[in-house]
Amino acid sequence: MDEQLHERIREVVADVPPGKVATYGDIAAIAGASTPRLVGRVLSEDGNDLPWHRILRASGIPAPHIRHRQLELLRAEGVLADGDKVSLRKYRWHAS
DNA sequence: TATTTGACAGCTT
DNA sequence: CAAGCTGCCAAAT
Known part of the structure; x- marks a missing residue:
């Protein structure tokens, strides 16, 4: 069901x-x-209760409106970004 | 009921 | 390397 999918996405993000x-x-x-x-x-x-700041675009660059907050939150977690571009190659997470 | 828009991605030019 | 086009699904107007 779509509700399951919705919840599944939240779970993965969390x-x-x-x-x-x-x-x-x-x-x-x-x-x-x-x-x-x-x-x-x-x-x-x-997303207000989820770590949405850990979700980036395919290019390693977060969405245009939130990018400032995104980089700020990521920086607080130890994820350093080159300008607006995050090194996906180093910080990209893969499911167990 | 049809059209437009939106925290996107991948390929082609 | 950058810009443009297409495919995708769901919600809002």
């Missing part, structure tokens, strides 16, 4: 460990979403 980051595509793949757009939509609606 399962990302601090100091690590993941892309929308990864979350979508792990959660079973057909498209990463669903992940973004869920975060925009319920």
